[in-house]
Amino acid sequence: MKYGYYPGCSLERNAAAYDISTRAVARTLGFELDELDDWNCCGATEYIAINKLAAYSLIGRNLALAQQQFHANGNGHLAADGRAQLIAPCSACFLNLRKADRYLQEDTKLRDTTNEALAAAGLHYDPGTVFVRHLLEMIINDMGCDEVKRHVTKPLNGLRVASYYGCLLVRPRLGGELSDAEYPDELESLMKVLGAEVVDFPLKTHCCGGHMTQISAEVAYELIRRLLQNASEYRADVIVTICPMCQLNLDAYQTRVNQHFGTNFNLPILYFTQLMGLAFGLEPKAIGFGKEIVSAENALIKIQRSLEPAATPAPSRPRKKKDEGLPMPRMPEDEEVSA
Amino acid sequence: MEEITVSIPDIVKPKLRFLEEVSMATPGVSRLEMCIQCGTCGGSCPSGADMDHTPRALFAMIRAGMRDEVLQSNAPWYCVSCYYCMVRCPQEVHVTDLMYTLKRMAIREGYTDHDAAPDFSQTFIGYVEQYGRSFELGLATRFHLAHSPLRKVGIGTLALDMFARDRLSFVPTRIKGMDGLHAILEKAKAITHDAELTGGTQLL
Numbered sequence: 110m111k112y113g114y115y116p117g118c119s120l121e122r123n124a125a126a127y128d129i130s131t132r133a134v135a136r137t138l139g140f141e142l143d144e145l146d147d148w149n150c151c152g153a154t155e156y157i158a159i160n161k162l163a164a165y166s167l168i169g170r171n172l173a174l175a176q177q178q179f180h181a182n183g184n185g186h187l188a189a190d191g192r193a194q195l196i197a198p199c200s201a202c203f204l205n206l207r208k209a210d211r212y213l214q215e216d217t218k219l220r221d222t223t224n225e226a227l228a229a230a231g232l233h234y235d236p237g238t239v240f241v242r243h244l245l246e247m248i249i250n251d252m253g254c255d256e257v258k259r260h261v262t263k264p265l266n267g268l269r270v271a272s273y274y275g276c277l278l279v280r281p282r283l284g285g286e287l288s289d290a291e292y293p294d295e296l297e298s299l300m301k302v303l304g305a306e307v308v309d310f311p312l313k314t315h316c317c318g319g320h321m322t323q324i325s326a327e328v329a330y331e332l333i334r335r336l337l338q339n340a341s342e343y344r345a346d347v348i349v350t351i352c353p354m355c356q357l358n359l360d361a362y363q364t365r366v367n368q369h370f371g372t373n374f375n376l377p378i379l380y381f382t383q384l385m386g387l388a389f390g391l392e393p394k395a396i397g398f399g400k401e402i403v404s405a406e407n408a409l410i411k412i413q414r415s416l417e418p419a420a421t422p423a424p425s426r427p428r429k430k431k432d433e434g435l436p437m438p439r440m441p442e443d444e445e446v447s448a
Numbered sequence: 449m450e451e452i453t454v455s456i457p458d459i460v461k462p463k464l465r466f467l468e469e470v471s472m473a474t475p476g477v478s479r480l481e482m483c484i485q486c487g488t489c490g491g492s493c494p495s496g497a498d499m500d501h502t503p504r505a506l507f508a509m510i511r512a513g514m515r516d517e518v519l520q521s522n523a524p525w526y527c528v529s530c531y532y533c534m535v536r537c538p539q540e541v542h543v544t545d546l547m548y549t550l551k552r553m554a555i556r557e558g559y560t561d562h563d564a565a566p567d568f569s570q571t572f573i574g575y576v577e578q579y580g581r582s583f584e585l586g587l588a589t590r591f592h593l594a595h596s597p598l599r600k601v602g603i604g605t606l607a608l609d610m611f612a613r614d615r616l617s618f619v620p621t622r623i624k625g626m627d628g629l630h631a632i633l634e635k636a637k638a639i640t641h642d643a644e645l646t647g648g649t650q651l652l
């Protein structure tokens with residue numbers, strides 16, 4: 110299986126853990142991610158607040174490039190219906206690309222003017238030729254939980270996981286998202302086949318505050334507090350997320366939220382692909398562990414894993430005394446077994 | 449019957465009702481006209497309590513042609529884009545998309561000149577227009593120095609935590625096709641500018 114891949118700006122650095130764990134999981138599950146050449150920013154939630162046509166043209170360039178690279182020559186990227194498949198792991202990128210494709214189909218004036226702008230760089234996009242999909246939806250529907258289960262070698266037994274969806278994958282409903290806009294359950298199903306203990310998390314599709322941490326911090330802190338509180342009430346060891354914005358807000362601002370409300374939340378926020386990688390037996394460092402601000406070390410210990418590769422023995426202090434004691438008595442049976 | 453001719457001065461732009469103007473400027477089909485004032489939107493909004501007018505009230509005000517009051521409202525700027533209102537609306541009004549339209553109108557008509565929120569958006573896209581990708585360190589530094597210098601100590605420790613984990617880059621990534629992207633965005637802005645002059649509401 111081959112898919113076009115649109116990592117998005119966050120996955121380049123801030124959410125690198127998501128990118129490397131996604132690529133690692135793809136290798137294990139045997140699907141190929143072909144990165145869109147020279148992709149640009151999707152505009153996040155900012156460009157559309159300033160200039161509609163510029164915002165659609167910015168997104169349109171990515172769609173036009175995807176049409177050119179993945180649709181024009183096929184190359185094994187096509188879905189059964191003939192559309193080229195483009196996978197976005199970031200929920201904001203996913204929605205921007207998906208929504209632009211949809212509205213460009215509905216709004217002919219917007220389509221024509223967007224193409225007029227794209228023509229300035231010799232590009233053109235035919236709405237409906239690129240099928241934008243979120244990574245989680247693709248893994249659930251194309252790979253399936255049974256296939257994922259086949260690759261689990263180190264199940265996450267005993268790890269209590271709160272599955273957090275956030276907003277932009279499940280809402281608005283533009284077709285091809287998860288099962289429900291408010292109570293989807295795909296992420297929980299996936300966590301279960303990894304061996305994790307899924308806890309109830311009623312606020313699983315509530316908002317993390319988005320860019321409000323920058324603009325009006327107190328508004329965002331309250332939204333983040335509700336989520337952390339809810340996951341703590343259900344005694345979650347970790348919150349698993351599918352979006353770099355959610356990860357950043359809940360992880361990087363957790364200390365700030367604690368200071369603001371006098372709370373002491375200590376919940377690691379991990380990408381779902383990192384937990385998949387762990388269950389597939391990959392080394393934590395190779396799937397981005399250690400990049401989270403709220404350390405996931407206790408969670409790793411709980412499932413008998415650690416950040417350092419298991420092969421390297423812990424350095425021990427040199428002992429002053431020779432610790433050679435008397436030789437242990439050996440029974441003849443032992444030798445037979447080892448021989 | 450004798451034909452009556454009325455001369456219209458060139459400077460008079462087509463006078464659309466405010467409701468039509470907002471609806472037409474929204475990408476796709478906004479369904480704003482379908483609002484039945486049930487209030488499900490405001491009741492579903494995580495930041496509804498901070499808004500001076502809930503979306504429901506705002507839509508009634510739009511219908512009443514209260515242009516100034518609507519464009520001065522803080523509601524669109526408190527919208528966190530969670531889309532709860534949009535999936536719960538019994539009339540399938542594209543509430544979130546309409547909030548973005550109101551933001552664009554408020555900025556264009558000079559209602560938000562010194563506000564932090566539009567400046568954040570502007571700073572964010574400034575880097576995108578220059579490099580083709582977003583640049584978090586530049587954005588955080590430039591925005592917080594301008595708007596909340598007292599907070600920069602707190603932001604500084606956060607930045608250090610991010611640096612320590614290699615999660616912030618000192619330099620932005622520049623895409624190869626920057627010239628092409630620049631040409632595309634300039635063309636888009638030129639089309640938008642023409643639409644502003646000629647009253648082409650649908651393009652704004």
